[in-house]
Amino acid sequence: MDSLAFAKPESWRIGVDIGGTFTDLVLASSTGAIEVHKVPTVTHDPSQGALDAIAGAAASRGMSVGDLLGRCTLFVHGTTVATNTLLEGKGARVGLVTSKGFRDALEIRRGIRENPWDHRTPYRPVLVPRYLRLPAAGRLDRQGKEIDPLDLSEVEAAIGAFREEGVQAVAICLFNSYLSGTHEAAAAERIKELAPDLMLSVSHAIAPVMGEYERTTTSVLNAYVSPVTLSYVRSLNNALTGNGLKSPFVLIQSNGGAVSVTELGDTAVTLLLSGPAAGVGALNYYREAIGSGNLISIEIGGTSCDVIIMNEGEVAAVDLLDIGGYKCVTPSVDLHTIGAGGGTIARVDSAGFLQVGPEGAGARPGPACFGHGGTEPTITDAQVVLGRLKPGPYANGALVIDKVLAEKAIGEKVAKPLGLTVEQAAAGIIQMMEQKLLHAVQRVSTERGHNPERFTLIAGGGAGPLHAASVGRALDCAQVYIPKLSGAFCAMGMLNANIRHDYMRVLWGRLNEVTSAFLEEHFNVLEARAVELLTREGFAPDKTALRRAFDLRYLGQQWDVTIEVGKAFDPELVRRAFEKDYERLFGHTQPDGVIEITKIRLIALGLIAPLPSARADAVTAPGAPAETRPVWVDQESGWRDVPIYRGSSLGAGQVIVGPAIIDEQTTTVMIGCGDRLTVDPSGNYRVSMGQ
Amino acid sequence: MMSSCDPITVALVQNRLDHIAQHMGWVMTRTSRSPIFNQSHDFSCYLTNGEGLLISQADGIPIHTGGGGFAVRALLDAFFGRIAPDDVFLLNDPYVAGGNHLPDWVIARPVFAADRLVAFACNRAHQSDIGGGAAGTYNAKATEIFHEGIRLPPLRLIERGILREDLWQLLMINTRCPDLLDGDLRAMLGATQVGASELMKLVDEFGVEETRELFNQILDHGDRRMRAALGVLPDGTYVAEERYHTDCFEEVEIRFKVTLTKSGTDLHVDFTGTDPQIRGFKNSSLANTYSAVYAAVASFFDADMPRNEGTFRCLSINAPKGTVVNARSPAPVTMCTVFPAHEIMHMVWWALGQAMPDRALAGWGKNAFPVTAGTDARGSTWVMYNWGGASGAGATADRDGFNQIGPMVTLGGLSIPNAETYEQLYPIRVLRHELRVDGGGAGERRGGTGVLFDVEIETEAEYSFRGEGIGQPSGLGVRGGREGGAGFLSLTAADGSVYEPFPYGVERLGARRLSIQAPGGGGYGDPLKRDPAAVLRDVRDGLVSPEAARSEYGIALANDSASVDVAATEALRRASEPERRIVSAA
Known part of the structure; x- marks a missing residue:
């Protein structure tokens, strides 16, 4: 697909990241030049923002949109459409086919409450009402063997009910089907015959993991977000190819890698972190210039701060995501988000303590100083009061900062109740914000067993570079690295992402008992699927990488550690790698412990040539302060x-x-x-x- | 420059203390051995000042709230003037050491600066096994604390940096799981070490005097927050009662009573009228009773209310000695962190709810399920908590009850395991895990439904019954809301014979099908005021029967229960109202 390195005449890659406030476009040219265009996000029609940014980029190069897209070798997009569809409750009407006796897993949600003290807040609405969660008899045992056959007449009855209720998409999740997809496949087959127009989301294909709750919620989420998301993605692709883009664009997935629009299929659930997950590509890009693979990024935008750790060049993956209270199993970048961004609100509690966040002022009204009607003081308002942000127009006049409004908000809501000057209050707000950032990084590194002193802290996002030096100092980081284009951190990262597909399969065996032939047989199945897909996406074998991994644990435990392994199976090497990571994570090992394999994984990469580092002209005369x-x-x-x-x-x-x-x-x-x-x-x- | 006790600095230091307590928790989660800690988080990390007053407990479970100070004050009493830097203390006893119950061991590590004792970093954690009459710390047959495990007065576990090996060996020979205990105690020591060194950094930055003053200001802030919240309640006396239906051995009614007297910004909590202590292990220690009151009061108000000892300065508690809420030695107490903690929290919630009806909280169903244990083919013991049979929660003004949730004393902090996972861990087949019909107490907001949980237990097993929620409704309604459905438990043998055991006890049985009807939560407000659309949805969802929609909610349905018959509903609701008035007047 992309041939940037060889292209003559000039060609380029384009990355577009749609955030809450701004849509960022980054163009990386084969000449080494990098250009950024920021336009306001069009909330009701995000693709319009993308097209605006493209038009802006073309205009600034003095060329037509057709020329710009025609010479684009790789167009990468991060979209929040799937996430917003979920959080705004605007997804499809979904019906669920489930096993008799287990129709309520989705609604019971394993009783998980993120903050028990907050017991008055209701759960998010359940995405499928109980009357559309319809059970079918049939049972697989704990080895995946059939005990009772699936009653297809009940599946048919469910389809009848779904029809009457105007269901648009159907999720199927049957008990123990992570061990065998036979029953789910039979149900899916029958639904396709009877109702070929219904979108299907089948649990063993989407999330082949143990646990009826996690599999159910993931297949339901997928059914819920896919129709809306896919329709957006397809219409944007049509607009782009209609305007001259030669190959389909690619989308960033939650795993930090990309997927071609045409191969995304019916699995938009993998896009829930599209956008922030591109931070991994940015870390890979900047690590070259930094000369270290030990990096911690804090990407701070308007509402939140995302923390990612790269250790020895690798960013860890997790399977379970929480998106606004909805759980979802999909391989994802290990990304920790806190509610601390430029729009985060400061307030004083009933007993005279300053509190910062987690509530934010959002894109609208945003900080008071934006003049969009916001009256709550935010971090950005404090920065303005403290002289760090200058009043006046930003982003080509897309917004204008008014210092008087910032002073008023902080004065009334913070300074006055605390008996401080406006400046003292603003300074307190910033101190508290930076304490939150510090604690977030300490938390992530403690939980993952890393010492921040070995790491370089990278600033990302529009607000990151205001805080990074201060936070890095408090962390005792080795150094702080601030990209010139921090404000387009993720869009930049998108241009440096590989195509990536994750596969997994539950498979049990003791490390000292399983045979290489047994493992090979199972890995081969996954690899065949991966190679077929990558070939369709245009990758020759020498442009792919297939990486294998095991999920391992000590016998009797219920938590796994993922260890990457070579193609040749060497149990002794695997054991040592497991013990090394286990020791780092848990502080001890069990020297005589039996190690159990619980899953095999395959990470299939279509390799995109890394983006070359930008080159800046050497200083001739040092720039003087303006x-x-x-x-x-x-x-x-x-x-x-x-x-x-x-x-x-x-x-x-x-x-x-x-x-x-x-x-x-x-x-x-x-x-x-x-x-x-x-x-x-x-x-x-x-x-x-x-x- | 502002002084270091300006409001910004005090807030920053409070956040920092909370972060230190959480940091200790992350270390404990990461390094402990037992799933009780790294999966279920049955521990709490906390900090006290030099006098043993709790200054932060940002990590941990609600029923541990505030009780930690008792432990530190007990060791201060025992070792006063003889505490040295690099000493570390251990204790658990509810009668002499400020413990809540024996399985919760406390490690307390003093922090010194310039020879002054300024703080303690502590960890209270539920051990896997501590000896006693039953594996796994819960002995439902206990009639004395001696049957419940090893008792530890305040002990110096580490003396000036040297671990007392003889004492360590004593601990290890008093458990059935020495490997777990050894690993977990070391994790507790590690977590408190992290806490102590972070506290040292704080003291280095601010100096001893300043630090002590900052701690005082943080306690004062907690005090102001709680008084601000209490201040809006009308002065008065509010009474609530609760009941046990057994003493663990026979059916007998045990009465709990609390009288709340609110005056200005003070709240007196008086348990006078509560019955004498009982034979079984459902008595409470004083520390646990305080904790339960603290947890109830804190959870009644805002979620972000600080929970340090300053917060509870406005409370005074009278728990008469020799009653079930403050037992005399040697009464057994191991069950207390669940029962009567649940009863105490209920009563405090209900009494506060009378003072502030908009925030009233309906009752949560008491759990009905047993713990099942057996031996696998390799000869190892398995212990299975049947969490799939957990109860429903009560409703509030803003939401229906959670249909199924972890125990009330954790406010839902324990999650329900997947049946698929359990089938891999234990010799069982789960047949059903579904919401109940008409299990939730009717109300303007409906109580949580509870569940039907059926599981085949394929081998012989030992059942430890602690079915407090069996037989009688336990999730009571508030403000006209109705009670949730009672719990029920039965065991069916292969020949079809059905057995309903006594709610408490330990029995060994062959392969059985265990069926639990988990209790529902109570409703909030008059069911006649429930939005007809919500009742219709419940009926369509099969959570409320059409009959109950009519009789409880005054909703007439049309079109085969597919829509509300508006005219008939209005008539029905009008007709029900006078009847209701008579009932409530009576």
């Missing part, structure tokens, strides 16, 4: 006259000692007292920490 203005630096230094640089005036090799602010096209960078910032050869900022 201005100096009073800025609140930190608790110790207070207000100082701080030099403000224009990012475009800085060249590779230039050194700036903090405090300083750099205005960039997509973000604002802030470094503190004694921090030493160097512009690296790719034009990004490497910061070593002062005290």
Whole structure:
């Protein structure tokens, strides 16, 4: 597919990331140039925002949209359509075929409450009402063998009921079918005969994992979001190919890899993290320039902060996602999200304590200083009061920051009740925000068994570079790295993602007892499927990678550790790799413990040539500050006259000692007292920490 | 520069203490051996100041709320003036050591700065086995605490950095699972070590005096928050009662009574009128009774209410000695963190609900299911909690009850396992795990339905029954809401014979089909006020029968239960109202 490295004349890749407030477009040219276009997101029609950004990019190059798309070798898209469809309750009407006795797994939700103290809040609405969760008799035993045959007449009756109720999509989840798909396949077959127009979502194909609740909710979620999402994706693809794009575009999935629009099939559930998961591609891109595979990114946008850890070049994967209270099993980037972004709201509780978040002001009205009617003080308002963000127009006038509104909101809602000045209150809000960021990173690293001191902290998102130096200092990180294009972090990462398909299969055996032939037989089945798919997507065998992994645990335990393994099965090597990770995660091992395999996994990659690092011109004359203005630096230094640089005036090799602010096209960078910032050869900022 | 006790700094330090307590919890989850900890999170990490007042318990389960201070104050009493840096303490006893019940062991690690004791980092955790009359810490036959496991007064487990090996061996020979206990105690020590060193950093930053003042301010903030919440309640006296129907051995009614007196911003909680302690292990220790009251009061108000000892400064509690809420030694108490914690929380909720009806909370169904244990082909023991038979929760003004949820004392913090997973772990086949019809208490908001849970247990097994929710409704309604359905349990043998055991006891039986009707939760508000659309949905969903829709909710259905007959419903509801008034007047 993509042939960027060889293309002449000039060609490019385009990445489009649609966020709550802005739609970001990044164009990476075969000449090495990288361009960013930011346009406001069109909430009711996200594809319009994408097309606006494309038109803007074409205009700035002085070419037609047809030319721009015609020379695009790879168009990558991250979409929040699946997520928004779910959170706004706008999905399809779904019917569920389930096993007799188990129709309520979806509604019982295993009784999971994220915060038990918050027991007054109801669950999110159940996506399929009980009267559309229809049971069929039939039973597989705990080995997947049939005890009672599936009663197809009950499946037929269910279809009749679904018809009457206007059901658009059907999920099938039968008991123990992660062990054998026979009953589900038979049910699916009958539904296809009787109702070929209904979209089908079958649990053993979508989420072949043990656990009737997780399999049910995943197949239901898929049925719920797929019709709307696929229709969006297809119409955008038609618009793009109709305007000159030569090959179908690709979508970022929750696993951080991409999938071609044409091969996505009926599984839009894999797109629930499309967007933030592209952070992995960004980490892979920047690690080259940083020269380390130990990275922690904090990507801070308007509403939240996403934390991703890359350890020795690898980002861990998880299977279980929680999207606004809905659970979903789909291989995903291990990404930790907290409600801390530019729009996060500060308030004072009934006993005079400042609290920050997790509530946010959203894209609308957004921070008070945006002038869209918001009256609650936010992080962005505090940054404005503290002189770090300058009042006036941003993003080509798409928004205008009004300092008076920021001062008013903080004054009334925080400063006055606490008996502080507006500036003191704003400083407190920022301190509390940065404490939240610090705690989030500490939590992720503690839970994963990593010490942040070994890591480089990378700033992402429009708001990340304002906080990264301060948070990195508190974490004792080795250094902080701030990409010039932080504000388009995920769109950038999209251009550096491989095509990726994840496969898994439940399979039990003791590590010291299973045979290589047995494993090979099962891996071969998965590999055949993967190779067929990658071939269809245009990847020659030398442009693919097939990676195998086991889920392992000590006998008797109920939690697994995923260990990647080579093609040749060597139980001793596997044991050692397992013990190494187990020790890191749990602090001990069981020297005589029996190790059990619970799952095999295959990660199939279609390799896309890595995006070459940008090259910045070396500094000839060091860029001088464009201005100096009073800025609140930190608790110790207070207000100082701080030099403000224009990012475009800085060249590779230039050194700036903090405090300083750099205005960039997509973000604002802030470094503190004694921090030493160097512009690296790719034009990004490497910061070593002062005290 | 602001002083370090400005409101921003105090808030930052409180967040930091909460983060330290959570950090200890993550370490414990990550490094402990037993699934009780890394799967079920049956532990709590907490911090106290130098006087043993709880300053943060951001990690942990609701029924541990606030009880941790008792343990630290007990060890301070025992070792006062003889506590040295690098000492670590261990205790569990509810009678002499501020414990709640014997399985919960507390590790407490003092934090010193400049020879001043400034804080403790502690971990209270439910051990897998501590000896006693039954494997797994719950001995339903116990009549004395001596039958429940090893008793530990405040002990110095580590003396100036040196682990007392002889004491460690004593602990290890008093458990059926020494490997688990060894690993878990080390995890507890590790977690408190992390907490103590993080506290040391804090003290280094602020200095001893400043730190103590910050702790005081944090306690004062908790105090102000709770008083602000209490302040809006009308002054007055509010009474609520609860009941046991057995003493674990025979049917006998045991009465609980609480009288709440709210005056200004103070709340007095008086258990006078509660029956004397009983023979079985459903007596409460004082620390557990306090914890249950704290958990109930905190959960009645906002979810983000701080839960430190300052928060509860406005409470005074009288639990008469020798009653079932403050038993005298040597009464057995192991069940107390569930029963009577559930009863105590109910009573406090209901009494507060009278003062603040909009926030009233209907009762949660008491659990009815047993624990089943057996031996597998390899000779190892398996122990299965039949969580699939857990109960439904009560309704609130804003939501129907959760149809099935973990125990009330965890406020749903324990999740229900998948039947598919259980079939892999145990010799069982789950036949049914479905919501009940008419199990939820009727109300403007309906109670949780409870479930029908049927499971074939394929081999001989030992059943430890603790069916508090069996036989009588336990999820009572509030503000005109009705009670949820009672629990029921039966065992069916291969020949079809059916056996209904006494709610408490231990019995060994051959292969059986265990059937549980889990109790439903109570309803909130008058069922006649329930939105007809919600009743229709319940009927269509099969959760409310058409008969109950008519008799309980005054809803007439048309078109084969597919729609509401509006005119007939209005007539029905009008006709029911005077009748209701008579009932409520009586």
